[in-house]
Amino acid sequence: MIEVSAFKWVPPFAQGVVRDLRVRWALEEAGYGYDDRLLGFEDCASSAYRAWQPFGQVPAFRDDRVEMFESGAIVLYIAQKSDLLMPYDEAGRAMVMTWLFAALNSVEPYVTDLAAIDLFHAGEAWTVERRPQVEDALRRRLGDLQTALGDRQWFAGDQFSAADILMATVLRGLRHTAILADYPALSAYLERCTARPAFRRALAEQMAPFKANEPA
Ligand SMILES: N[C@@H](CCC(=O)N[C@@H](CS)C(=O)NCC(=O)O)C(=O)O
Missing domain, CATH: 3.40.30.10 (Glutaredoxin)
Known part of the structure; x- marks a missing residue:
């Protein structure tokens, strides 16, 4: 079990x-x-x-x-x-692994930096100076991410995959802000992921x- x-x-x-x-x-x-x-x-x-x-x-x-x-x-x-969650062919599997690590290693740190400020250190003096830098860096990363998604439905190919589970759960870490609304393709992507039964x-x-x- x-x-x-x-x-x-x-x-x-x-x-x-x-x-x-x-x-x-x-x-x-x-x-x-x-x-x-x-x-x-x-x-x-x-x-x-x-x-x-x-x-x-x-x-x-x-x-x-x-x-x-x-x-x-x-x-x-x-x-x-x-x-x-992952296709059988080698190229497809490589793409799923690539986007799975991208979610964890190239996107999540930007999200958790902001969440740390907003949720764990809210009201602390140092956050006033630091937050704009963190939000700017996050926005640049989200812009690149949206460009990479383009008009595709899923990150690692034609099929929903494990990479989308990681990417969507990372992006949900921004739910306490309205930032994602400025990235309509990412917002629609997240809706698509979270509508899954x-x-x-x-x-x-x-x-x-x-x-x-x-x-x-
Ligand atoms: N890199 C770890 C991070 C795990 C993690 O941060 N878990 C949080 C909950 S989302 C936790 O247990 N926090 C309590 C703590 O750190 O003491 C993973 O992805 O599994």
Whole structure:
């Protein structure tokens, strides 16, 4: 049986964007059932959990063959088992891997830099000077990303792929801003991704424990 670690509860600003969503989404697209292993923040500090996820973060993943952490690696592992997330031909697989890493390595840092300022350090004096630089750099990256997408539907070819799971979940990290509205092709792309039934199911699965474990 597949097991995925996730939080029992997170503050509202993080609900719906915790990274186990990527793994849940990939599993839903591929049609694999799974159990979520729900953790409190204290569980993440335990040596038992650190042996599975060394940084005490979510998600971690195991099935009857492997144990893993890092959401991108896990999504890639799932994709390698399903032609619904990655084509069989070598050129197609290379393109999926390329865009999967582009999402994590060339786009996500710009998104998380802004989110850190807006969500984790809101109101701190240093952010006033730093934020415009971070937003400018992000906007340049989004402009290039939109140009690269062109009028295609998906990043890595004609078919939805694991790369789109990573890219869409990265772009959702901007949901607390209106920035994406200035990039209509990226906005439409994100709508297309998040309208997928597998995404809706994955999101509902992440959100359910948050509602159940809401602090009094
Ligand atoms: N690179 C890791 C990042 C994992 C990560 O940042 N997880 C966050 C939730 S989205 C977390 O567990 N935060 C709690 C913490 O860092 O203590 C991945 O993609 O799996």
